[in-house]
Amino acid sequence: KQEVTQIPAALSVPEGENLVLNCSFTDSAIYNLQWFRQDPGKGLTSLLLIQSSQREQTSGRLNASLDKSSGRSTLYIAASQPGDSATYLCAVKEDSNYQLIWGAGTKLIIKP
Amino acid sequence: NAGVTQTPKFQVLKTGQSMTLQCAQDMNHEYMSWYRQDPGMGLRLIHYSVGAGITDQGEVPNGYNVSRSTTEDFPLRLLSAAPSQTSVYFCASSYGQTAYEQYFGPGTRLTVT
Numbered sequence: 001k002q003e004v005t006q007i008p009a010a011l012s013v014p015e016g017e018n019l020v021l022n023c024s025f026t027d028s029a030i031y032n033l034q035w036f037r038q039d040p041g042k043g044l045t046s047l048l049l050i051q052s053s054q055r056e057q058t059s060g061r062l063n064a065s066l067d068k069s070s071g072r073s074t075l076y077i078a079a080s081q082p083g084d085s086a087t088y089l090c091a092v093k094e095d096s097n098y099q100l101i102w103g104a105g106t107k108l109i110i111k112p
Numbered sequence: 113n114a115g116v117t118q119t120p121k122f123q124v125l126k127t128g129q130s131m132t133l134q135c136a137q138d139m140n141h142e143y144m145s146w147y148r149q150d151p152g153m154g155l156r157l158i159h160y161s162v163g164a165g166i167t168d169q170g171e172v173p174n175g176y177n178v179s180r181s182t183t184e185d186f187p188l189r190l191l192s193a194a195p196s197q198t199s200v201y202f203c204a205s206s207y208g209q210t211a212y213e214q215y216f217g218p219g220t221r222l223t224v225t
Contacts, residue, residue, distance in 0.1 A: 043116070
């Protein structure tokens with residue numbers, strides 16, 4: 001059964017630092033992987049989607065990588081800002097039934 | 113274009129009561145789904161629909177019913193609320209089940225006492 005893990009559960013860094021969030025999954029038979037951002041009391045916003053054949057995707061200060069063979073993805077945030085404070089979730093879409101399996105998220109706090 | 117809307121935003125129920133969580137999207141998406149989010153856990157799929165008239169069970173369907181009479185609406189019914197159903201519920205939609213990214217509603221925070 002696919003399991004998705006995000007470590008650490010929480011992270012606090014000073015403004016301006018570059019940082020990496022980690023996501024690991026146990027079954028490499030995935031269709032795609034998606035990173036989301038969740039703000040308190042709000043829904044989830046899709047940040048980046050990586051197809052299983054791709055290695056990375058970039059959007060502005062965000063870069064997501066995918067290594068299927070090792071079961072890992074990273075979300076790189078450059079020059080962090082207080083507005084980046086949120087919970088970041090990763091989810092893998094299974095190859096067999098196209099259902100999303102979610103990690104529990106990393107709560108990120110950027111200190112001004 | 114309102115995206116995905118959910119009502120109500122908050123709800124308190126007593127054990128045994130029933131209610132319907134509403135979800136609507138105006139993007140002409142075929143695929144819609146319901147998730148619940150509990151503290152310290154990833155989102156879990158309750159039910160999903162690949163188009164009007166078609167629904168299927170997800171990972172945690174017990175205690176919930178859905179129907180999809182139109183492309184736009186996908187209500188979630190709690191038949192007899194239990195404290196274990198206290199959670200935040202999210203509705204999501206996308207063009208299709210496979211490659212497309214999903215769009216989420218703002219969520220409904222449900223407390224069952």
